[in-house]
Amino acid sequence: MNNPSLIFPAQDLSPRIRATLWTFVALGVFAFIVSLLVGSADRGWQIYYVNFVLWTAIAQGGVVFSAAYRMTNGTWGEPFRRVGEAMVSFLPVSFVLFIGVFFGRESIYPWLHEATGKEAWLNAPFFFARDGVVFLYMMWLSYKYVRTSLRPELGRFRGQTPDRFRAVVERLTSNWKDDQQEIEASKAKIAKLVPALLISFAVLYSYLGFDLLMSLEPRWSSTLYGWLFFLHGFYGALVVITLLAISARKVFKLEAGFATKQFHDLGRLVMGFCMLSGGFYWSQYLVIWYGNITEEIPYLVMRYRNPLWAPLTWYYIVFAFFFPLAVFLSKRAKDKPASLAAIASIILSSLFVERFLAVAPFLWHEQYLPFGVMELAVSLGFASGFALTWFKFIGIVPLTAKTS
C-alpha cells in the first residue's frame, strides 16, 4: 500500500459477481410478480414486507453504527465505519419499497379490516403519511451525515483520486477551502449531526417498530417492542458490516486494510450486542409469560406452542443468542474472517427468521409454513439488491479513508 491513510478499492466489482447479483434481483422481482398474478398475493406481500423491514433497519443501523463510533471517539475499527456509512445507499431504495407497501396494505395490515378501537392511530392515511415523513427525514439526515463525514477525507486527497471517482469527488468537495478549515468545519457539523442521528434513530425507529410490526397484532402491545426493534436493526447492521467487510476485503484484495485485531474487536462488539438483544428479548418474554394475561399471552402461545412457528422461534433463540455467545468466547472464532463470516451468516439468518416470525404468524392462517421457492427467491433478491447498492456506493467513494 503506497498511502496507508487512503485505501481505494483495487478494482470495481467484477462483471461476473455483478451479473449474479442482478440475476438474483431479477428472479426475486419475477417471483414476487408471479405470486401476485397466481393468487398468492398475501404470501407475496408477506415476504416482501419481511424483507423490507429487515433490510431497512439494517441499512439505517449501518449509518448509525458510524455515528455511534464517532460519538464514542472510537479508534479501533476505522475501516468498518465506512462500511456502515455505505449502507446509506439502500435508504432511497427502502423508501421506494415503502411506497410499494402502500399497494400491499390490504394484505399486510389486519387493522384495515377489523375494529380495534385504535383507529385514531391506526388508519391508512395517517399511518403512511407519518411513516413516510419518518423515512424521508431519516434518509435526509443520514445522507447529510455521510456527506459531511466523507468531505474532508475526500478533499484532502482529491489530487490522488483515480479517474473513475473524480466527478463524484469534485461534487462532494465543491467550494473546498484549505484543509485545516475544512476539517474544523466538518468536525463542528459532525458534532451536531451525530447526536441528532442517534437520537432520531432511537426515537423514530422505536415508533416504526410499533407501527410496522407491533400493529400487525393490533390487540397486543409491549412497551419494550420499539427498543427491541431498533436494537435488532443495529445488531443486524453489525452482522452485515462484518459480512460486507469480509466480502470487500476478499473481492477488492484489501487484506492490509482490515487487520485481524480489528475483526477481533468487531466480533466482540457483535457478541456484546448479541447479549444485549438477548437480554431485551428475555425481558419482554419473561414479563409476558409471568403476567399470563389475556391481552398479552397469545403472542407467546402462538410462537412457542404452535408447531408451525415453534421450531422457528427456537431457531431464532439458539442462533441469534446462544450460538454466537458460545462461539465468540473463542478468540480464534473472532480472529479468522472465514469463521467470523460463517457465524455472521448464521446470525443474519436467525434475524431474518425473527422478522418472519414478527410478520407471518398473525397474517397466515393455513397449516403449512408459508416459505417456499417464491419466498426464497424474493429474499435472495432483496439481499442481492442490498449488496448491489452497497457495492455501487463503494465503487464511487473510497472503502477506507482515514485522515490520520
Next chain:
Amino acid sequence: MTEDYNLNYTDTDIDLTQSLKAPGRGYWLLLTFLFLLICAGGYAWGVQIANGIGESGKNNPVGWAMYITTFVFWVGIAHSGTLISAILFLFRVKWRAAVYRSAEAVTVFGLATAGLFPFIHLGRVWVAHWILPIPNFGGLWPNFRSPLAWDVLAITTYLTASSLFFILGMMPDIAIVRDKARGWRKKVYGLLSMGWQGSDNQWRHYTAAYVFLAALSTPLVISVHSIVSWDFAMSVIPGWHSTIFAPYFVAGAIHSGLGMVVLLLIPMRKAFKIEQYITLHHLESLAKLIIFTALVVGFAYSIELFIAWYSHNPYEQAIFLYRMTGDYAWAFWLLITTNVFVPMLLWSKKIRTSIPWLVGICVSVEIGMWLERFVIIVTSLAHDYLPYAWGLYKPTLIDSLIVIGSFAWFFFLFMVFSKTLPVVSMWEVKEQIEPPMKSSH
C-alpha cells in the same frame, strides 16, 4: 498517553496518598453530624421494631412505600461503579482511571445501604432468617418463583462481584501505601495488599483477573436492576406490568449513580487537592453520560405514556392519567422536570464545565430518580383496579428519619473510605503519564 496529566510518578504517589493523612476538624465534625443522623435513623427503626410496622406510613393498599422506594434508589446508585469501572474499561475509555475508584466505592456502599431496607421493611426483623432457603420447623420455604427471591440472589451476587472488583482494583495501590506506612497501619495495609510485590507474574495474573471480572460484572449489573424492576413488572398491577421496565430501570439506575459520583467527586477533589487528577474534563465526561441516561429515561417515560394510550387498556390509561393529574401529580411533574428537563442544560458546554451548575443538576437528578421510584410504587398501589380499594400514603416521621439515616449511613461509609484507602487509582493514572525516561529530563 493522554493530554490530561502533566505529572510524574513520584508526584502521583505523593499527591494521591495525601488523602490518607490524619483528617482535620472539618472532617470530624461532618463525620459526627452524619453519625448523629445515623443514630436518629437507628432510633426510628428501634421505635418501629418496638411498636410495629404501623409506625411507618405504610397501609393497606400502599404496602410498599418509602422503604422500597429507597431500596430501589440505593440499588440504582450502586450501578454507576460497574458502568465506569467495567463497561468503560471494556470500551477502553481512558478517562475512567481517575474516577472509577470512587464509583466502585459508591457501588459497594450503595449496596450496603440498600441491603438494610428489606430488613427494615420486613417489620419483624428478628425472624428475617425465615426467608433463607433452609428447612425449618415451620415448614416455610421461599417461593423461588417470586422476583423477591431472585432479588436476594442477584443483589448478593452483585455485591460479591463488585466487592471483589473493588478490592482487586486497589491491590497495587494499597501496596504503595503499605510501603510508606508504619506500625499497625503497615500490618493492615499489608494484609489488604495480599503480598503484592508488582512482579511480572503478579501483573500477568492481575490483568487477566481484572478483564475477567470486568466481563463478568457487565452482564451482572444489567441483570441486577432488571430483576429489581421485575419486582414490579411481574405483577399485573396497572403501571407496573410493563415489558420496558428492565432496560428502563437499568438506565435510570446508571443515571442516578452517575449523578451521585459527580456529587461525591466534586468536594473530594477540592478537599484532597487532587484537581489535577480529577479534572474538569472527567466531570464533563460524566456529565455527557448523564445527558445520555436522561434522554433514555425521558424516552422510556414517553413510551409508557404512548403505549398506555395506544393499548386501549382502561386501567393503564387510568393510572397514567392519575399520575399526571391525581394526588401525587406534584411528584410526577417534579420528577419529569428534575430527571429529564434539568439535565438537558448539560448540552451547554458552559454549564457542564461549571462546578455549581454540575452540583445543582446532579442534586436534581437524585431528587428526580428517588421521586420516580416513589411515583411508580405509591401511585400504582394507591389507585389500582377497584375504587373501593383506593387509599393514599403519607410518610410519618419514622419513615422519614429512616430514609434520612440511610443517606447519612452511605455518606458516612464513603467518608471513612476516603480517609483510609486511595481514592484515585495510582497505577492506572501512572499508565497515562509519560514514563520517566532519561531524555525527558
